[in-house]
Amino acid sequence: MRNKKKIAAIAVAAALVLGTGTAAFAYWSTTGTGTGSATTGTSGTVTIAQTSTHANLAPGAAAQTISGTVSNPAAASSSVYVAKVTVSISSVTLADGTTGTSATCDSSNYTLTNAAMSVGSDIAKGASATFTGATIGFNNKETNQDACKGAKVNFSYAAS
Template identity: 60%
Template sequence: MHRKKKILIATAATLVIGTGTAFAFWSTTGTGAGSATTSAGASNLAIAQTSTITNMFPGDTAQTIAGTVTNNASNSAYVNTVTVSIASVTKADGVTGTCDATDYTLATPVMTIAKDLAAGATETFTGATIKFNNKATSQDACKGATVNLAYASN
């Protein structure tokens, strides 16, 4: 019986010692600060018109505007829309009279892309149209004129 008692005591001691863990520590406090920055965003988008629009005349049918947006930044950029507008009209050399943006109509100038463009990626857009209006007055001043289009994205 002595032997069983010794084994039982040794086993109990091992269990107590084996499951007990001692901790030693110093209590302390601390503070800190840090910072992180984000990029300024993809401000390097290139928009190019790919459609060729020529030979407009009074009462002509609308011609489609199409193009591409290229992300030249090193990070991705979300492009929601591309908007086209008439920036100006340049009359042909030697032409007199008035020719301006009111001689033309842009339809559906806001074209939706709604895509995240990876760095270096290109996406196409289309949907806007331009046509030469047929006014009740002479539009001879618009012969040979160039309509300068402007593009903006957001």
């Protein structure tokens, strides 16, 4: 009887090994192709607003700090990274409403320092960040600068 049990056990083990081996190698082979795509968002336009006010620029007066905010509109598709805001003098409007020239009063009568102001922020849509650090002062020349009395210095801002 023992031999029959051994033979039966060996037969069952062999059947399991063969069955498992066959199952492990049974598969369907096929081929195929596919396509896919992804799109990236676009960067939107930020809004830059000056928050500081500057008055009484004059010979010998201290330079005044320029500051403001950079806003990412709520309608933007994603956040935007703004490294810095750079300010420049775009024009000078004289007290009579005309644009100044080198013969009267122009940007050379003013000193703009530290024009590139650090922001270094990832601005979420609908949020804003601040900037500050540039200064505007009056350039005291050796010539008559009376044409600059009451003049308005106009700035341009660029974010990058």
